[in-house]
Amino acid sequence: MTVQIQKLKMLVAGEWRESSSGSFSSIVDPSNNQVIAEVPKASREDAEAAVESARHAFDSPEWRDMDPSKRGRILIKLTGLVRENSEELARLETLNEGKLLRESKGDVAWAARTFEYFAGLADKIEGETIPVPPKRLNYTLREPLGVTVHIVPWNYPIALASRSMAPALAAGNTIVVKPSETTPLTALKLGELATKAGVPKGVVNVVTGSGAEVGSELVSNPDVDGIIFTGSAETGKQVMQAAARNVTHVLLELGGKNPHIVFPDADLSKAVRSVKDGIFTNAGQMCWAGSRAFIHESIYNNFVNELVAKTKVMRLGPGIEETTEMGPVVSKARQETVLGYIKDGVAEGAKLLYGGKRPSDPKLQQGNFVEPTIFEDVTGEMKVGCDEIFGPVLSITKFQTVEEVVSMANETDYGLYGGLWTSNLKTAHDVASKLQVGVVAINEYLVTFPQTPFGGFKESGIGFEQGIRSLQYYTRTKNVSVNLA
Numbered sequence: 001m002t003v004q005i006q007k008l009k010m011l012v013a014g015e016w017r018e019s020s021s022g023s024f025s026s027i028v029d030p031s032n033n034q035v036i037a038e039v040p041k042a043s044r045e046d047a048e049a050a051v052e053s054a055r056h057a058f059d060s061p062e063w064r065d066m067d068p069s070k071r072g073r074i075l076i077k078l079t080g081l082v083r084e085n086s087e088e089l090a091r092l093e094t095l096n097e098g099k100l101l102r103e104s105k106g107d108v109a110w111a112a113r114t115f116e117y118f119a120g121l122a123d124k125i126e127g128e129t130i131p132v133p134p135k136r137l138n139y140t141l142r143e144p145l146g147v148t149v150h151i152v153p154w155n156y157p158i159a160l161a162s163r164s165m166a167p168a169l170a171a172g173n174t175i176v177v178k179p180s181e182t183t184p185l186t187a188l189k190l191g192e193l194a195t196k197a198g199v200p201k202g203v204v205n206v207v208t209g210s211g212a213e214v215g216s217e218l219v220s221n222p223d224v225d226g227i228i229f230t231g232s233a234e235t236g237k238q239v240m241q242a243a244a245r246n247v248t249h250v251l252l253e254l255g256g257k258n259p260h261i262v263f264p265d266a267d268l269s270k271a272v273r274s275v276k277d278g279i280f281t282n283a284g285q286m287c288w289a290g291s292r293a294f295i296h297e298s299i300y301n302n303f304v305n306e307l308v309a310k311t312k313v314m315r316l317g318p319g320i321e322e323t324t325e326m327g328p329v330v331s332k333a334r335q336e337t338v339l340g341y342i343k344d345g346v347a348e349g350a351k352l353l354y355g356g357k358r359p360s361d362p363k364l365q366q367g368n369f370v371e372p373t374i375f376e377d378v379t380g381e382m383k384v385g386c387d388e389i390f391g392p393v394l395s396i397t398k399f400q401t402v403e404e405v406v407s408m409a410n411e412t413d414y415g416l417y418g419g420l421w422t423s424n425l426k427t428a429h430d431v432a433s434k435l436q437v438g439v440v441a442i443n444e445y446l447v448t449f450p451q452t453p454f455g456g457f458k459e460s461g462i463g464f465e466q467g468i469r470s471l472q473y474y475t476r477t478k479n480v481s482v483n484l485a
Ligand code: TXE
Pocket: 151, 152, 153, 154, 155, 178, 179, 180, 181, 209, 210, 211, 212, 214, 215, 216, 217, 219, 230, 231, 232, 233, 235, 236, 238, 239, 253, 254, 255, 256, 286, 287, 288, 388, 389, 390
């Protein structure tokens, strides 16, 4: 298909601008590496200007002192606009990130639901009155934090941008969004829709630039009050260090090496499908990917045979094509990294059951495709058993007892997500309580809602997104004591 290459602008202080240097970055379709758009390559100065714009918008009363119900109505309008533009947003997401069109449609619907959910909460952010010794009134105010910076990765561009934009705006903050340099298209479109919805000038800024220059300026800027970062553990640690210099609030959602456990009393045909989709959705580029499957020894052979059989028939292709079951990985560099991990796995003694290379189909040679790959006999010491590969690579391990599988599942520096399959209630709740992860799914996988908290333990992050209590992060608490004597 032909795509018209557009030269886009970024949103700063309510204006659509080029970068101060006038340079652009090319954005490509990972299924064929053809350029689909050019976006401004923002500089450090552009990042500073975006923060200044957000600060100015916060200091003017229009947004912060707006009737919160009205703020909620603006977010409802934005929800409607996201829904009206869902076809275009989903196509943009698929062309830019590579995921299946139906996955992008799901992500856009999820983004709309997130704006809708937090729109409804805008006028429910309440303080409290606190009983203290007599002749006093003591109460708390929940104020917006101020200027918040949103550093968004490339694997769920619109869903993750919306996940933090919605609560930040509902609480009255002014924001600077920095999408990933690889996948900025839907965030720019969200900026356009927010403006259309009636968000005042300067409240939403979207700057397109690199992590090294623009991202690092945004997280080090002393005029920023809160940072919301989703990305790698390594960059997350750098962000936290930069934030420490100005004592800026920080919310981190980092990677995962998530266990997906199947007990023999589970619905096995559903469990096979879930283990497969839990790793090959979005070509495995998910913080919550079920990248480590633990299968009970009594069902192991049949389960694994069935899983491999289902994986072998998966159709690879561009996400935009209806018949595709797995798209490319996001970039050439990612393709190289994933293939490197597979080589390491073989060298370390893991047994390659299926996949492991670029597909041979001549139609796929221009894109960043990697075959869906399955290893068995993987241990926690192997790189494939402990590093976040962020690609379509599954490691399978056999287990015998609950104690053994819980111990292996927890044998990782990460602690984001975990899944388990069993029809025994006692096993389900027992294992859920013992897994060192922030979110557990029982008898399904890849499930989360705007109203349920999502965040990691250990090196998977600090704090959580989603749910009513996430608003705590986007507000600050002030206590007021009044002497009535
Ligand atoms: O991530 P980075 P990358 C993991 C996954 C993947 C690895 C590398 O394992 O293989 O990270 O991916 C911005 N200050 N995840 O290199 O570098 C950057 O511009 C401020 C897991 O893409 O963490 C982008 O917008 N910002 C993850 C964002 O950080 C900086 C999703 C993420 O980039 C910065 C993505 C800096 N110094 C990758 N350097 C998840 N939790 O889902 C970069 N950035």
